[in-house]
Amino acid sequence: MELPSDAPPLLLTGFMGAGKSTVGRIAAARTGLPFLDLDDAIVEEAGESVPSLFATRGEAGFRALEAATLRRLLAARGPRIIALGGGALVDPALRAEALERGCVVALTATPRTIAARTPNGNRPLLDGAPDREARIRELLAARAPVYAEAHARVVTDGVSPADVAARVLRAYADRPLFVPLGDKSYAVRIASDGAASTADAIAALAPTSVFVVTDENVSRLWGAPLLAALAAQGTPAAAVTVLKPGEEHKRLAAVEAALTAMIDAGADRGAVVLAHGGGVVTDIGGFAASTLLRGVRWVAAPTTLLAMVDASVGGKTGVDLGPAKNAVGTFHQPSAVVASPAALATETDRAYRSGLAEVVKSACIGDPELLALLEREADRVLARDPGLLAEIIRRSIAVKAAIVARDERESGDRALLNLGHTLGHALEAEGGFVRLAHGEAVALGMVAMFRVGCALGVTDRAAADRATRLLARLGLPTRIEDEPVSAALRFLSLDKKRRGSSVRTVLMRDIGSTFVEPMPLDRLASLLERAAAPAT
Secondary structure, three states, X not given: OOOOOOOOOEEXXXXXXXXXXXXXXXXXHHHOOOEEEHHHXXXXXXXXXXXXXXXXXXXXXXXXXXXXXXXXXXXXXXXXXXXXXXXXXXXXXHHHHHHHHOEEEEEEOOHHHHHHHOOOOOOOOOOOOOOHHHHHHHHHHHHHHHHHOOOEEEEOOXXXXXXXXXXXXXXXHHOOEEEOOHHHOEEEEEOOOHHHHHHHHHHHOOOOOEEEEEEHHHHHHHHHHHHHHHHHOOOOEEEEEEEOOOHHHOOHHHHHHHHXXXXXXXXXXXXXXXXXXOHHHHHXXXXXXXXXXXXXXXXXXXXXXXXXHHHOOOOEEEEEEOOEEEXXXXXXXXXXXXXXHHHHHHOOHHHHHHHHHHHHHHHHXXXXXXXXXXXXXXXXXXXXXXXXXXXXXXXXXXXXXXXXXXXXXXXXXXXXXXXXXXXXXXXXXXXXXXXXXXHHHHHHHHHHHHHXXXXXXXXXXXXXXXXXXXXXXXXXXXXXXXOXXXXXXXXXXXXXXXXOOEEEEEEEEEOOEEEEEEEEHHHHHHHHHHHOOOOO
């Protein structure tokens, strides 16, 4: 396992007895990384045992010393493994620092397992409790939100320490991104072994059953390794729904087919839906999960670039209704997202380039360095260089995750993610969702909005030209004057950002700086018509 010299520390958290020190030492031996137990560091620094510190300083005094020691350790960058105390990350501010500076993996176990692993002695929070297992349940319930906020979770019940260590190291190697949404928080893993990491993410949820939603193409190319990995982890698929691929099939009928298969197979509230495929599949799978028994957990395993950088993150689910794109849907956050760049090797050129439009959009919204990287390495991007792909996927997701964390349900900033989508969706609808791929329509929509912004005097023309050139360099359409814009304008009223006779329009000031401007539909239509007019 190779890690860059500036890799963050691996922080093992979880309740006492979850196996942090045991697993940490095994992981350190396998990787050659230094291992440190936070309690040992505290004892060395204070010159007292943990029970003695609890007795002399109280829990509050011990926590203050623990926090100071951990902050000192986090200040030193570099890969190493640190086993934390069970309550080390109870403080929200310290937990946020740990999530920012390290890779936090939470180990979990049942109260019965923990009670067996923690006999009386040297356990200040448990020793003396009349019902040890009841006390463990009480503390676990109080700390559940703490352990939920992690880059990955690994169940240790009935799993050998060596296997737990393997799952922990797989999560560490995936360098997960954290989407902070309180009790709906989750992590996005950029996995080198998509099947194994997806099975890890499913197993961590301890599901009563697993239901896979996929499509014919993905099932043929990538289905067998995933199903085998799920079975090997002890979480085999109870049913697999294989959909017809394509946006034209993103309809309520597909959701009904998936739900019927789940109900027929005995789904209960502990079930987990696994959406394995492109954006159509993740939208349908997530929507099915949000409605099954009034809502069950789901995991997204995107297999297309478009799904990886956009559709799988943020909790938007739904289907098209008539010509209205995504007109029926819900906000239902996944419990985990696992993106495997290796899956992009089998994506068609057209679909891959379509996904690049959303990458450019992400750069325009909030990452100027990403746009510069795409310009500088366009040939490697088009050649699908694996290392570079992982980086552009990570950076794109980071832009979206930051916005979703501020505005989960699109009441404010999240509308920024729709740059180019208002006209883009209209063009898709005009073509019956088959003439243009989604990313092609978004690229054309962005070019149109760049021109609108320049006409209004709010968009830097050099920035607009730069982004347009990059879209063309990546093989995306940019000649909006060649498109049936006038015919597409009748679909503007179907835009989900519409409020009465106005629509929240996204405009770009400069690369990395965008804003939302409410605009009357008739004015926007007029501006778009002028933007699409041939140059004279």
